[in-house]
Structures are given as C-alpha cells and as structure tokens.
Amino acid sequence: MLVLRHVPLLALALGFAAPALAQPADLPIPAATTDTYPPGVKVLKTATGAVYANARGLVLYGMDMRTLIRWAPNPALYCVDQCAKEWEPLLAPAGTKPNIEYPRGFGGPQATVPAGFVQPQKAPDWTVIAGPSGPQWVYKGWHLVYVRKGGKPEATTWDGADKLTWNTLKFVPPVPVIAAPPSVSTAFTAGAYALTDKDGRLLFTGKCADPCAWTPLGAGMASRGVSDWTVSDKGDHPQWLFRGQPVWVSAEATAASVPAGGAVLRP
Amino acid sequence: MKDTRRWAPAAWPALRVMGLGGCAAVLLALGPSGVAETTPTKLPAPPANGEMGFVVTEFVPPVIQGKDACPKGTVPKIKDQFLLGLPEAERTRLSLKENEKEFTAKWQASVFGKNGTNICSQPDMFTRPDMRTVESKYAWGLDLDGGKGKDSCEHDEFATPDGASGIDNQEYRVMGCTLEWRGSDGIGGDIAVGMRQFHASGEWTQVILLKGVDSLENDLDVTVIYANTPDRPPQDSKGNFLRGGSFTVSDKAPRNRNALKGRIVNGVLTTDPQDIKLVETWGQGGARDLRGNRTKFDYRRARLRLAFQPDGSLRGMLGGYKPVFDIIQSPALGGAGSALVAGIDCAQYLQTLRKYADGIRDPKTGKCTGVSGAMRVIAIPAFVNDLPGAAGSLKKVAK
Numbered sequence: 001m002l003v004l005r006h007v008p009l010l011a012l013a014l015g016f017a018a019p020a021l022a023q024p025a026d027l028p029i030p031a032a033t034t035d036t037y038p039p040g041v042k043v044l045k046t047a048t049g050a051v052y053a054n055a056r057g058l059v060l061y062g063m064d065m066r067t068l069i070r071w072a073p074n075p076a077l078y079c080v081d082q083c084a085k086e087w088e089p090l091l092a093p094a095g096t097k098p099n100i101e102y103p104r105g106f107g108g109p110q111a112t113v114p115a116g117f118v119q120p121q122k123a124p125d126w127t128v129i130a131g132p133s134g135p136q137w138v139y140k141g142w143h144l145v146y147v148r149k150g151g152k153p154e155a156t157t158w159d160g161a162d163k164l165t166w167n168t169l170k171f172v173p174p175v176p177v178i179a180a181p182p183s184v185s186t187a188f189t190a191g192a193y194a195l196t197d198k199d200g201r202l203l204f205t206g207k208c209a210d211p212c213a214w215t216p217l218g219a220g221m222a223s224r225g226v227s228d229w230t231v232s233d234k235g236d237h238p239q240w241l242f243r244g245q246p247v248w249v250s251a252e253a254t255a256a257s258v259p260a261g262g263a264v265l266r267p
Numbered sequence: 268m269k270d271t272r273r274w275a276p277a278a279w280p281a282l283r284v285m286g287l288g289g290c291a292a293v294l295l296a297l298g299p300s301g302v303a304e305t306t307p308t309k310l311p312a313p314p315a316n317g318e319m320g321f322v323v324t325e326f327v328p329p330v331i332q333g334k335d336a337c338p339k340g341t342v343p344k345i346k347d348q349f350l351l352g353l354p355e356a357e358r359t360r361l362s363l364k365e366n367e368k369e370f371t372a373k374w375q376a377s378v379f380g381k382n383g384t385n386i387c388s389q390p391d392m393f394t395r396p397d398m399r400t401v402e403s404k405y406a407w408g409l410d411l412d413g414g415k416g417k418d419s420c421e422h423d424e425f426a427t428p429d430g431a432s433g434i435d436n437q438e439y440r441v442m443g444c445t446l447e448w449r450g451s452d453g454i455g456g457d458i459a460v461g462m463r464q465f466h467a468s469g470e471w472t473q474v475i476l477l478k479g480v481d482s483l484e485n486d487l488d489v490t491v492i493y494a495n496t497p498d499r500p501p502q503d504s505k506g507n508f509l510r511g512g513s514f515t516v517s518d519k520a521p522r523n524r525n526a527l528k529g530r531i532v533n534g535v536l537t538t539d540p541q542d543i544k545l546v547e548t549w550g551q552g553g554a555r556d557l558r559g560n561r562t563k564f565d566y567r568r569a570r571l572r573l574a575f576q577p578d579g580s581l582r583g584m585l586g587g588y589k590p591v592f593d594i595i596q597s598p599a600l601g602g603a604g605s606a607l608v609a610g611i612d613c614a615q616y617l618q619t620l621r622k623y624a625d626g627i628r629d630p631k632t633g634k635c636t637g638v639s640g641a642m643r644v645i646a647i648p649a650f651v652n653d654l655p656g657a658a659g660s661l662k663k664v665a666k
Contacts (some may be wrong), residue, residue, distance in 0.1 A: 073382055
C-alpha cells in the first residue's frame, strides 16, 4: 500500500471529480477512489464492515462539517474546548499546505475557490484543511477526520452520534473497471463487487432446467461481443453470454434472489 | 416476485348509496380547503383481507384565512423591520428614492454578524425582536396534551372553527402570520404550493397502509403503516394525483416506516401517540440536504386523526410536537440568501418559537424545546406494497 507523502501532488493527481457524497450512518457509502491513504491510515474489517483506521487500530471518524454550520460559520474550526477533549484530529504532516476549505454561504463574505484548492463537491478522497490544531485530513470533501480519545481499537461506538455529525469512515473498494455490454454495471454487495444490470439486479450464470423460468440478460438484435461477452441468438431473443455461458438476471438486487444452481458473476 | 399489492378502494359503494346529491352536499360542507372530517352516515364494508392503501395528496400546515388571525397584517420582511426600528426622521430619509442605495446597504448589513455569521445560518447568535403572532382563537389541529399534559409547558389553546376545543398548535400561533404560510391573496402561502410539489415529485411522497380493518365505522384494533415511498405519484394533466397508483414503501436508507396502533370510532381513524418520522429533505432530489443539518419531519408524541370520506379518501390531521429548529430548517439551509432574497429573519422566528414552545421538555433544563403543530392530511386510494423487514432500516445510533 502506498503512503501519501506529498499532499498537493496527490490532489493534482486525483484532480478528477469524485463522488463527494456523505458517509453518515444512514446513507449509501460511496466507493473509495484511490488506494493511496494518508500516513498510518489502513483499512480495517469490523463486524459491521470495513472502515478506515489509524496505525493504532482506532477507527477513523468523519465530523460532517455540514451539520455544524449552525454553530460555526467555519465548521472546520468547530472542534475545540469540550469537543477537543473527546476527539483527536488526524493531522496531516506539519507544514502541509491546505488544499480545501469549507465554502462560504451565498451573500456572505464570499470566497471563490483559491488557486490550488478544490471544492468539497469535487474533492478527491483525501484532502487537507486548516483545522483548529493545524493541517488536518478531510475525507471526501466534507468529513474532518478524527479518532475518539480513549476509544478501543475497532470500536465503532460513535457511528452516527450527535445527529449524524460523527460517522465512521466506511470503506468500499474502488469501483472496478469492466469491459462489458452497456447494460451491465457493478454493485458492491455482501463484501464484494458483483455484476448487475442497470437496475442493480445481480447477474448470474448456470444451467437453467426445462422449462426454464429464469430471466435472460437480453441483448439487442445488433449487439456485438465485447471482451469476454458474446451474443447468443439460439433462443427466442438474443442473450448475452459471459465466457460462453448464458447470463441471467436475478429478480432483485440481493444474492438471496439468485436461484439454486446459479453462480453470481463477479468482475 | 410475490405480488404483495394491497387492495385499494376505487370508490366506496356508499357513493352509489348516497347518490350524487348527497355526495355533493358533503363535499360542499367541507369547502375547497376544508379540514374538518366528515363522517358519512353509512360506510361500506372494508375489503375482505382488511387491508387498504392510500397515497397522501395533501400535507400542508392548515392556515385559517381571514383578517382576525393577523389584523396587523403579515410579519414584516427584514428590510421593512429595519425601517420600523429607526427613528421616524431617519426612516423617512432612508425611504426616499435617492437614498435607496444607502438603505439597501444598511438593511443588508443587518443580516450579518461577526466572523461571517448571518441570521439564517447561525440564528442562535443573534438577538431580534419577537415576531407578530396569530391573535385569533381559532386554529386547526389536535388536542395533544389532553388539556394539561405533564410534559407540556404553559400555553394558550385554540378552538377549531367547527367547535372542538383544547387544540394545541403553537407552530401555527408563531408561523401563522408569516407571508410564507398565509400568503397575500387569501388562498395560501408559498409553503402550501412548495410542499405539494415535493409530494408530487416523489421526494417526500407518503403512503398509508391500513391493516386488520374489520369495519370502517368501528374497529378498535387497526395497524397503520405510515411511510415514505420513492415512487412518483401518477398525475392528471392538471397535477392532481390519480387514484389507484402503485407504490412501494421505501427500502432505501434513510427509510421511514412508522407502524402505528389505531382504532376506528364512528368512521374516524385515530392512532395512539407515538413518534413519527418522515422525509423532509430540502436537497432538490438528493438523499440529504445541500447544506447544514439533516432535516426530517420529526413529530414527537404524534398521532393521526383521519376520517373515511364518501369518495374513498381519508381526510384529517397529523398532530405532534416538533423541535423548534426544525421549523426554520429550510431557510436556515438557505443561509444569508434566505434573509437577503426572501426577507426571512430566521433568528426572529427561532427566538419566537422558543418563547411559545409547549412540548419536548428537556429533562436537564426543564424547558420546552418543541412546539405543538399540525398538518392537514388528505389521502386517496392507492396500491401500497409494504416492506416490513427491508434491510435499509436505520440502525441504532449513539447519543
């Protein structure tokens, strides 16, 4: 695993638009866009799923700055006094130049994005902000990174605390790049990526016994093969084959809906 | 997949029993914006499986129009308040056309405080004069505290225009004279129009599923599922929701599925007090808000009171206590723009709401932190697929 040593360089390298969505406990978790993390940060498997942790195994929490605007016009500076007694910031190396700041509201002291800075909405996974104790890591644009003081390794006790202000930094691996028909996508389910149709229903292969009641992954009349995918025109309608095996679509987006004898396709 | 669609009554056979004349009489009695439930003289038998689905078409604050509620007019906007707070001579001077630039700069400056704060993003950091409140004795709503609940704080109660007393609706008392609620044309404010659009878009759409209904007139044990659905209601060319649409209870987090215990007495369904949470995002289609705290309809000790109507619909009220800040969440999320463009003084609203708070007592301070409130609810027949055990349920969250 690579260790991040030069923040501005990383920001430049990852200058593409990442899905800067929320990490809160009650929302879908966006996938990581890099496997390059700040120094000491690692991915830890817990009973509730994979999360980022520090070198001591303490789970990283994101302080969702958006929930604190009521109490601090610059929420990056919110965690002082009592908050600082409970939460320890994940500081960037001393001297690291910040490359993100919390956007100011409409009509206020308007700040355009300074040169070298990124907007939270378009931020890569890891950026650096000017925090109360110095340069501090931010995850996915909005989540100022901390660990709970006195917390035990692997503990996720405060996930969602204070009305979803504090949320564990949950880890979903980067979305795999696939060479597949346009109607095929991927979804992270049950700890791994699987191939799905565009509605998120799992794709699987297997021998369908007569009379076959499985739903084929249909291909267009003029579809052509791509990579491991080819088209079979033996049935009533063209059907996609994966490595020569017919591909079927499950009824729902869960592995439980794949019939017996079906094998879920994975990238 | 197993078809779990619930029966939706297209229209009560009672329509035929009553005849068109009787039906029209009932509807006329309600009026175009009537909130009072009507109890038909005869209701049909419920479907054999005892399950009935509905989609909510109306979910708005019930404003009583007329001049007696706000005889001094609606709450002045920020720039008008700024003028009113000046000595008369200065007010006259700044009102002159040639001083408009100076006036604009001064009232807009009043929106901001130290360190980049503004009255809508950080309303707790400003002190403003109290706002104009409803003076009338009348409001729609429910009796939430039975007259003097132990968890309630001292407050005056309203009566409904149709004679019910003990009505708790402090949210209306505070917000009922704002332009956003009352409007300027005697019809309704922006909030009514805006909320309808949120329901039509599928963003806030609510469904009701009744289970175990043995009689529409009297049944002391009914389960009520009150939930959000991601499905957009089918509409006619005028934007009216169509009957018989199909909806599935949301299985995506954050999901809201409130299972309530209810009873039907004389054709009126009432649920036991219970917390009710429903979607209230202001994020233009997103799963969360664009800025600030997550918003949600968060009704405490809430209850539904809905009457079966002869046209097959349900009509009545949702009542409960709401945290005071929830009521200004939307303009607070708008930040300084809410003050500068819409003229809303969030700090004034919040301060006045706190003054009139009558519920959600803080066990540490003993102070009430919420206000009683009500929403007018109208729901029409629909097919509702319930997902009682969906994986998207909220997990336990640490305090």
